[in-house]
Amino acid sequence: MTANKIELRSVNVTRYITPLREGGSLPALAEADDDFKYVLKFKGAGHGVKALIAELLGGEIARTLGLKVPELVFARLDEAFGRSEGDEEIQDLLKGSQGLNLALHFLSGALTFDPVVTQVDPTLASKIVWLDAYTTNIDRTVKNTNMLIWHKELWLIDHGATFYFHHAWDNWEKAAMSPFPYVKDHVLLPQAALVEEINDEMIALLPDEKLREITNLIPAEWLSWEGTNTNADAIREVYFQFLVQRRNNANNFVKQIQHARETLV
Template identity: 70%
Template sequence: MMNPESLRTVSVMRYILPLREGGSLPALAEADDDFKYVLKFRGAGHGVKALIAELLGGEIARFLGLPVPELVFATLDEAFGRTEADEEIQDLLQFSQGLNLGLHYLSGAITYDAAVNDCEATLASKIVWLDAFITNVDRTFRNTNLLVWHKELWLIDHGAAFYFHHSWNNWENSAKTPFALIKDHVLLAKASKLDEVHSEFTQKLNPDVLRKIVNLIPEEWLQWEDGSLKPDEIKEVYFQFLSTRLTNAELFLKQAQDARKTLI
């Protein structure tokens, strides 16, 4: 268990290559600390909301002791990307000037395949509980968002979590949902220790921890044009969402357990 702390900030020096096709176009890039990072751009499809989900989900996972690559704030200056030949990438880079998010690049990692790779029950249960807590819809057989690196399992890509914030309506009700989509989780069948994990995680997490993690969100990611809330008010909604969800954690625990019964 790690205490939430401020993230390091790096400057992006070199765009290396896009990592996959799709709307978000994450990229491999090198920063001024000589490390390589998977960059998530504020100018991509879901904008800063995907970065906020990535930050909150990743740092909650890290606090709970789960293996997540280091997250860093990554700055792109005004001139970056002007020489990029691909017009789509050039536009993405120019729309992403300022603060973005980077994940330490796990060189040589391979994608987790449930048919080939194993995951022991306690770790599987921790990952399932986390994803139910943060309403992460994107850890399925089709897209596991898990990597095997040095024979260990690593969690990546939490940008699809906290999906309530894309409509921003009835977040109170969203916080109390059992999260039925947990039925599609790639590790659900292996998650036989959910009761033990639930007891551990609900003791570790508390309002003070959640407040510190929410306060990591940079103010420049909270200047939303599609709403009337001020940055502090937006942070308060995220905090209240997480606090309410933690208070009602029995709901999503039972949903995961019931969904698992249909698989085994």
């Protein structure tokens, strides 16, 4: 069975509402020309376009695996946008983010996931831990769960810390084979009792053609990197090969997850 092709909508940002001062990326609540509100991630922020690429790939892989993620859209900032902004830091951020950015549909009324309050069933917890080990997401911990409860369901947000190998870029092959020891800090690790049982299902949902489709979503505008002569197609190919190799060697991180669970006391 062929899954539906992934297509991201494009919107134009019409109104900057308020900064969301979380972490160092300074995302914002904004409105677009479709009259919806979005959490806007800026390419002019700390880690630049690489954080947007991570957000895009991590979010769409999660969605492909059947997990709930707010709709992602490409969000364009006009060159005149933000000229009236009084905060110099925000004005500089907006100026540095002219062009194509990324945004997540704003889940109005959502509550931050609290592991003390909400128990996640073992199957769902195992799938989320598997996802984060696969995409090398270092940022779903007790201190920063990056999950929301919305309409009584668990939603995943903020995948900008995935694929951290791309900040150095060299030796990506070694990174693809990593067992991902950071999984020991995952907020859902105690509930992830079925990782081995769901492993084959998760792998089957990520055939080469789907991984190629996801990596082809990366806009060329985000792939002109300072300090490298590598072209957009070659960079996309590295992301694709990283995902293929990591999927093909999923047992590396599945064993690491099981080992980390055994050390929980």
